[in-house]
Amino acid sequence: MMSARAKMACVSSAWARARRPSSPDARVEGPRVLAHLRCCVEAAEGLVEQKKSTKWWWTCQTCEQQFTGEMRDGLANAWWSQVCDRAEDDWERLAAAVNLAASLGRQGKYDEAEKMQREVLAVKQRVLGAEHPDTLMTANNLAASLTRQEKYDDAEKMMREVLAVKQRVLGADRPDTLSTAGNLADSSSAKESTMMRRRCSARCLQ
Numbered sequence: 001m002m003s004a005r006a007k008m009a010c011v012s013s014a015w016a017r018a019r020r021p022s023s024p025d026a027r028v029e030g031p032r033v034l035a036h037l038r039c040c041v042e043a044a045e046g047l048v049e050q051k052k053s054t055k056w057w058w059t060c061q062t063c064e065q066q067f068t069g070e071m072r073d074g075l076a077n078a079w080w081s082q083v084c085d086r087a088e089d090d091w092e093r094l095a096a097a098v099n100l101a102a103s104l105g106r107q108g109k110y111d112e113a114e115k116m117q118r119e120v121l122a123v124k125q126r127v128l129g130a131e132h133p134d135t136l137m138t139a140n141n142l143a144a145s146l147t148r149q150e151k152y153d154d155a156e157k158m159m160r161e162v163l164a165v166k167q168r169v170l171g172a173d174r175p176d177t178l179s180t181a182g183n184l185a186d187s188s189s190a191k192e193s194t195m196m197r198r199r200c201s202a203r204c205l206q
Contacts, residue, residue: 037074040067044075054079054095076103089127094120098138101145110148117142131165140180147187150194159184 047056057079058066067075080100083093097120104113121142124135139162146155163184166177 041078073103076100088123110145114145136162155187
């Protein structure tokens with residue numbers, strides 16, 4: 001079995017310097033939790049092997065609720081560090097990348113999340129096809145990262161492409177289609193609000 005430090009080391013990641021995993025001896029503290037990250041990493045490894053499910057990288061083995069905060073982010077880094085040197089189309093590497101991108105987004109590191117989501121999207125488009133549900137989900141997540149960075153034009157373009165595919169493949173009244181339409185509307189609204197705020201700021205500075 002790999003040592004805890006080896007598990008946490010990423011030897012071939014384009015984002016290694018920006019995504020150093022938490023120390024395996026770090027404690028994650030909160031009002032109801034005091035745990036070593038190393039212990040949770042080892043528990044996740046054992047459960048993934050035993051139960052053949054990767055959900056244990058973000059799910060508590062005791063209560064089966066999802067981790068939050070620093071523990072979830074630490075586990076996301078740990079999982080990615082174990083699989084980052086695999087082939088780009090390895091299914092577990094893709095899953096860990098999606099999980100880490102979500103973690104980065106929760107931390108407000110939208111530019112880093114965008115970089116990872118773009119890589120995942122390119123692989124899924126090549127391997128699964130542009131209309132596969134997993135590909136469309138990744139495109140949605142990328143559009144959300146773009147919106148949060150106020151890259152509204154890029155976000156809207158991507159969401160319109162996703163919406164067109166969902167309308168054609170799933171139908172206009174399906175929940176997934178309506179959700180994407182709602183995201184597009186929210187992005188357009190955020191764009192208008194940002195432009196209005198900038199115009200008001202410009203007038204105030206005159």
